[in-house]
Amino acid sequence: MKIAVLEQDRPQADLICQVLSAAGHSCQSYDSAKELLGQLRKDSADMLVMDWNVPDMEGAEVLRRAKEKLASTAPTMFLVGNNAEDDIIAGVTAGADDYLVKPLRRGELVARVSALLRRAYPSQNSAEQLQFGPYTFETRPGRLLRDGSVIDVTQKEFSLALLFFRNIGRPLSRAYIHESVWVRENDVPSRTMDTHVSRVRNKLHLRPENGFRLVPVYSYGYRLEKLGA
Template sequence: MRIAVLDDDASLGDYVSQVLGEAGHSCHTYQEGRRLVNELRRESFDLLILDWEVPDMSGLEVLTWVRSSIQDPLPVLFLTCRSEETDIVAGLAAGADDYMVKPMRRAELMARVFALLRRAYPQQQGVQQLTVEPFEFDATAKTIVRDGVTLEVTHKEFDLAFLLFRNLGRLLSRSHIQEAVWGHDHDLPSRTMDTHISRVRSKLQLRAEQGFRLTPVYSFGYRLEQVGADV
């Protein structure tokens, strides 16, 4: 999963990234609140981990912005030195999903992150098979079956379609999609993703009259939505 970590202590941010990276997550670290907010305007993440006292814009202010500006539900974990009951209550009241007091304990962090992701994205936790009528996905065989017919897709096309259907209704940034499907390939031509999107749309017939809409969002990414067949 894709996680953003906000902490003005670069060494702690790197350690959190290392711990979660070993669990298979892709972490991006930020030391200033406003920089993270600017990134959130063009990037999507599965989870935010926020320190409270950071330069320029506090973690609480970042959380307030997230809850008022981001449409899709986004789990947020506070990881901070502020341990007073009033601080914990304020953080949770502002919209945090969990609150953890430093010093960070590795096993506890992993357990809390896993619990938040499991609640927020139950369809993504180790899922190998997924059914969204009329499609059936098998991640082991990398096959897509529609109405009993196996579609001819490449492995990358499968990975892209599987990602989109596991995030049905969510707006995913281009970087989010690239990391999930192609990894950290900084030399990936920008048109490669658009070409694969076009092929997936065509092969799966992702059109409104077929019950799905796969749309680009300018300067951000793509969203797959399930819509009424009569739209």
Template sequence: MRIAVLEDDTNLLELVCSILNSAGHSAHPFSSGKEMLHNLRRENYDMLILDWQVPDLSGTEVMHWVREKLSSTIPILFMTSRSGEDDIVAGLAAGADDYMIKPIRRSELVARVQALLRRAYPNQHMPEHLEFGRYIFETRSARLSLSGQFIDVTQKEFDLALLLFRNLGRPLSRAYILEAVWSRDIEIPSRTMDTHISRVRNKLQLRPENGFRLAPVYSYGYRLEQIPD
């Protein structure tokens, strides 16, 4: 999972990101609230971890923006040195899903992050069959069918198609798609992704008559849209 971390203490920021990366996530560090906000306008993240007090733009202000502009379901964990009940209640009321009091403990951080991700993405441990209209994904065998007819796709094409369908209506940045489908092999040429997108669009016949449309999002990435009947 891609997790954005806001913390102005460089040592703590490095520690939190190291813990998250070791747990199998992809941590993206930010020491400035304004820098994070600028990035959130362009990139997708599965979770946010916010320091409550950051000089230029507080975690609270970032959280308010996220809840207003982005998905209300994206999990947010806030870190604070305040242990007073009123402060914690205020943080949760502002839109946080959970909190941690500094100093941060490795095992507790991993446990809280995993719990929030399980709650926010209950389908992460996917069933063997997923249906989206006329499309059926068989996750164990990586087989895909449309109206009962199997479609010949590679593993990468299957992974890309499933990523798009599981994020219906959500604009996905090129960086997010790259990391989700090609993992850490980020040296692949840009045209490789575009080629796969084109193949998925053609092989799956993503057209209005089949209920879906794969559209580019200018200077950002792609979005799979469901067409109403």
């Protein structure tokens, strides 16, 4: 699903898009109401997530104008700070479908967005399933299973594992992995990527005896290998 995000706080916007992208959605963020509404005139979205307090327009007015450009079924969610009861009442009164209180929790964000999209687009509820041997990736909820049992992974680990399985046998550079999984996070320490790769290897048991091997490629990156019987 294509989700538009209005959030003037760039790190917050990047986090939202990172989490929603890892859950299988297409996400585009905007810094101002003017920018968002201008884009919606050209290209609509399946859902809007918006900060209720942006400097260039009142939240209720942003919501009203956005709804004129969005499909009638497109759900809207607004974000407010702690102790913002008046903003919550205003947002719900203005017709928003749901809200979240900052600081955001990743799991709750994905769950609330998924619930709204399921209600808005019942014909598209089925999760895309990708099968790689004993591993099943359910992209919509971001769930990973091995032989039918759920593996406890974070959204980042899910995205990283799926990237490797979609590129079995292909060396992936550290730069490519960074751009694919960490998206707009510019200063990701090398050890952070290595730690996540190690966690994926251990949680998924990517060892020769299980038919897969996740190995470093010297001075380049990593490669997932599928071994013969």
